[in-house]
Amino acid sequence: xxxxxxxxxxxxxxxxxxxxxxxxxxxxxxxxxxxxxxxxxxxxxxxxxxxxxxxxxxxxxxxxxxxxxxxxxxxxxxxxxxxxxxxxxxxxxxxxxxxxxxxxxxxxxxxxxxxxxxxxxxxxxxxxxxxxxxxxxxxxxxxxxxxxxxxxxxxxxxxxxxxxxxxxxxxxxxxxxxxxxxxxxxxxxxxxxxxxxxxxxxxxxxxxxxxxxxxxxxxxxxxxxxxxxxxxxxxxxxxxxxxxxxxxxxxxxxxxxxxxxxxxxxxxxxxxxxxxxxxxxxxxxxxxxxxxxxxxxxxxxxxxxxxxxxxxxxxxxxxxxxxxxxxxxxxxxxxxxxxxxx
Amino acid sequence: xxxxxxxxxxxxxxxxxxxxxxxxxxxxxxxxxxxxxxxxxxxxxxxxxxxxxxxxxxxxxxxxxxxxxxxxxxxxxxxxxxxxxxxxxxxxxxxxxxxxxxxxxxxxxxxxxxxxxxxxxxxxxxxxxxxxxxxxxxxxxxxxxxxxxxxxxxxxxxxxxxxxxxxxxxxxxxxxxxxxxxxxxxxxxxxxxxxxxxxxxxxxxxxxxxxxxxxxxxxxxxxxxxxxxxxxxxxxxxxxxxxxxxxxxxxxxxxxxxxxxxxxxxxxxxxxxxxxxxxxxxxxxxxxxxxxxxxxxxxxxxxxxxxxxxxxxxxxxxxxxxxxxxxxxxxxxxxxxxxxxx
DNA sequence: GGGATTTGCTAAATCCTTTTAGCAGGTGAC
DNA sequence: GTCACCTGCTAAAAGGATTTAGCAAATCCC
Numbered sequence: 001x002x003x004x005x006x007x008x009x010x011x012x013x014x015x016x017x018x019x020x021x022x023x024x025x026x027x028x029x030x031x032x033x034x035x036x037x038x039x040x041x042x043x044x045x046x047x048x049x050x051x052x053x054x055x056x057x058x059x060x061x062x063x064x065x066x067x068x069x070x071x072x073x074x075x076x077x078x079x080x081x082x083x084x085x086x087x088x089x090x091x092x093x094x095x096x097x098x099x100x101x102x103x104x105x106x107x108x109x110x111x112x113x114x115x116x117x118x119x120x121x122x123x124x125x126x127x128x129x130x131x132x133x134x135x136x137x138x139x140x141x142x143x144x145x146x147x148x149x150x151x152x153x154x155x156x157x158x159x160x161x162x163x164x165x166x167x168x169x170x171x172x173x174x175x176x177x178x179x180x181x182x183x184x185x186x187x188x189x190x191x192x193x194x195x196x197x198x199x200x201x202x203x204x205x206x207x208x209x210x211x212x213x214x215x216x217x218x219x220x221x222x223x224x225x226x227x228x229x230x231x232x233x234x235x236x237x238x239x240x241x242x243x244x245x246x247x248x249x250x251x252x253x254x255x256x257x258x259x260x261x262x263x264x265x266x267x268x269x270x271x272x273x274x275x276x277x278x279x280x281x282x283x284x285x286x287x288x289x290x291x292x293x294x295x296x297x298x299x300x301x302x303x304x305x306x307x308x309x310x311x312x313x314x315x316x317x318x319x320x321x322x323x324x325x326x327x328x329x330x331x332x333x334x335x336x337x338x339x340x341x342x
Numbered sequence: 343x344x345x346x347x348x349x350x351x352x353x354x355x356x357x358x359x360x361x362x363x364x365x366x367x368x369x370x371x372x373x374x375x376x377x378x379x380x381x382x383x384x385x386x387x388x389x390x391x392x393x394x395x396x397x398x399x400x401x402x403x404x405x406x407x408x409x410x411x412x413x414x415x416x417x418x419x420x421x422x423x424x425x426x427x428x429x430x431x432x433x434x435x436x437x438x439x440x441x442x443x444x445x446x447x448x449x450x451x452x453x454x455x456x457x458x459x460x461x462x463x464x465x466x467x468x469x470x471x472x473x474x475x476x477x478x479x480x481x482x483x484x485x486x487x488x489x490x491x492x493x494x495x496x497x498x499x500x501x502x503x504x505x506x507x508x509x510x511x512x513x514x515x516x517x518x519x520x521x522x523x524x525x526x527x528x529x530x531x532x533x534x535x536x537x538x539x540x541x542x543x544x545x546x547x548x549x550x551x552x553x554x555x556x557x558x559x560x561x562x563x564x565x566x567x568x569x570x571x572x573x574x575x576x577x578x579x580x581x582x583x584x585x586x587x588x589x590x591x592x593x594x595x596x597x598x599x600x601x602x603x604x605x606x607x608x609x610x611x612x613x614x615x616x617x618x619x620x621x622x623x624x625x626x627x628x629x630x631x632x633x634x635x636x637x638x639x640x641x642x643x644x645x646x647x648x649x650x651x652x653x654x655x656x657x658x659x660x661x662x663x664x665x666x667x668x669x670x671x672x673x674x675x676x677x678x679x680x681x682x683x684x
Numbered sequence: 685g686g687g688a689t690t691t692g693c694t695a696a697a698t699c700c701t702t703t704t705a706g707c708a709g710g711t712g713a714c
Numbered sequence: 715g716t717c718a719c720c721t722g723c724t725a726a727a728a729g730g731a732t733t734t735a736g737c738a739a740a741t742c743c744c
Binding site for chain 1: 720721722723724725726728729730731
Binding site: 119291 | 349395397398399400401402404405410419420421423425426427429430433437442443444445446447449457461463464465466487488489572602605606608609612626627628629631632633
């Protein structure tokens with residue numbers, strides 16, 4: 001009889017069915033056709049597994065099979081649509097492959113980031129995606145050493161395979177719309193992000209390209225890379241105003257996080273900013289409702305994640321390469337389903 | 343010599359150090375003081391572990407110790423501050439206890455929810471938190487059967503321990519502020535949520551309490567529980583307007599998700615809605631920047647999660663009880679750090 | 685010097701599942 | 715009768731770490 005009070009093991013199941021654990025295992029794992037198990041026996045085992053409430057011990061299973069069945073994702077946080085979207089699609093793709101998603105946020109703290117990476121590697125995740133990490137190259141190296149497949153999202157600074165949004169093209173398209181119909185002498189401002197950071201530089205480039213296209217002098221545009229915190233973006237705007245400069249009529253805000261700071265600033269200075277036109281390299285449903293003419297861009301998180309998994313599945317590019325995913329300028333925010341059904 | 347090309351096991355480490363695996367294990371797990379291991383030996387093992395890059399196989403370890411070291415959280419999605427906040431604090435509390443957080447989203451799909459619960463139980467998570475699930479009672483029962491500790495957040499419909507926001511008090515305070523200074527004949531509208539759902543009913547109750555307090559007839563207030571989708575909230579507003587009714591001057595929106603729909607409606611009808619005053623049972627940084635007089639409430643996600651873990655730690659209430667956590671009406675959105683540093 | 689104690693370490697069991705190699709008994713062919 | 719083959723199943727190893735019980739050698743005490 002099965003030891004009472006304990007969770008039944010495969011031994012208990014086998015004993016109850018009058019077979020060996022080997023047989024029970026073969027039956028449960030579906031390999032019994034190839035192993036000439038009598039259908040009656042199989043049926044008996046299956047029935048008993050049900051009635052005993054037998055659940056295989058996943059740790060023993062994982063040990064024996066030498067598979068963790070884990071897929072890891074590291075993001076800075078979950079507090080905006082971009083990262084939330086990455087997380088949700090990552091979950092879906094993981095489940096589709098029978099992997100368990102292990103999502104963790106660094107809060108942009110380098111120590112936490114290091115710890116999370118260590119944990120992921122110690123757990124021998126079968127696949128690791130890095131988004132918004134500070135030291136992708138270092139983690140890439142650790143993964144390589146541990147034999148773990150690793151992809152960087154929007155972080156081609158690393159040494160592994162990368163999937164990135166078309167930052168240049170996106171910023172260019174956004175800027176084209178931003179400047180459309182404005183007189184040639186209209187000034188433009190680029191706000192947010194970090195200088196020398198891959199994504200920011202590419203966006204600045206796209207921004208300048210569009211300005212040049214429209215006959216403007218791209219070098220005249222003001223570039224204020226104040227980082228990603230709302231606080232900093234808000235203060236940067238204030239500093240420009242306090243400096244006595246006339247604020248440009250057109251602003252391209254780099255990332256929704258900086259836009260949060262811009263919105264806070266705008267809230268206090270709406271009267272000083274007539275006819276302001278704004279574009280944002282990211283999207284948020286509430287931000288889209290602000291009564292400023294705002295053109296937003298949605299990064300294609302679904303495709304970004306899909307390309308990561310395609311590489312993992314082995315059908316994609318070789319190591320060290322970069323895959324570029326286009327972004328979409330949001331035309332109509334109010335269309336049904338724009339914000340996703342809840 | 344260690345088998346080359348493979349990850350070193352504790353056997354390899356022991357062999358290299360000239361000891362037995364038992365000794366190596368004792369050294370690595372710190373139990374060596376009690377086991378009279380020679381400090382020189384311990385030092386040698388530690389050194390070699392470092393230089394060989396030895397990492398214990400977590401699956402073997404978990405099997406032997408019969409611990410999964412996993413803590414599970416199930417949420418509907420990550421696309422608003424409430425759930426994002428729950429997730430982030432859950433991660434932090436898990437890490438503080440040496441647990442690995444396993445966070446998964448149902449997308450409000452009952453089948454996914456069931457699958458996630460099954461996975462969590464199959465993985466034998468040591469602790470499971472349910473937030474915004476459709477069938478908490480069923481999952482509670484499964485957990486009980488499997489011997490897994492389980493807590494419901496804002497879902498006392500379940501059979502286990504629950505931690506809830508003070509929905510009644512929160513809605514009451516919110517309504518007090520919403521109606522403050524308005525003439526007694528001002529009508530009020532409650533928008534969003536689901537009838538007969540615990541949280542919604544408690545909030546309606548608080549809403550009515552505050553109306554009665556201020557000498558208004560609570561039964562006159564319009565209650566429009568249109569669910570949680572932005573789409574539905576937007577349409578509900580439109581229907582009221584189309585119905586020829588005068589829109590009340592004061593609206594309490596139940597949840598940020600419904601507020602998203604309200605904001606979309608407002609965007610198209612700002613002119614029709616002078617002097618509108620709005621309150622929202624939830625908070626979002628962008629929503630707080632809309633040029634409508636909006637009073638928002640922040641649920642105390644940090645405390646909600648902290649209380650869950652306190653119960654898990656065994657220092658808290660008995661099973662079946664409900665713990666109530668107050669919420670905070672947001673007074674000043676623009677204070678530094680209000681949106682969290684990014 | 686001999687019994688008692690301490691020191692430093694190890695053998696072996698254990699956790700639970702999966703999988704390979706092969707056993708015993710029966711059937712069919714000639 | 716013998717050989718080959720099939721059927722249905724099982725024994726046992728493997729996977730890697732932890733932990734208990736206990737061994738051998740050294741030290742101590744009188």
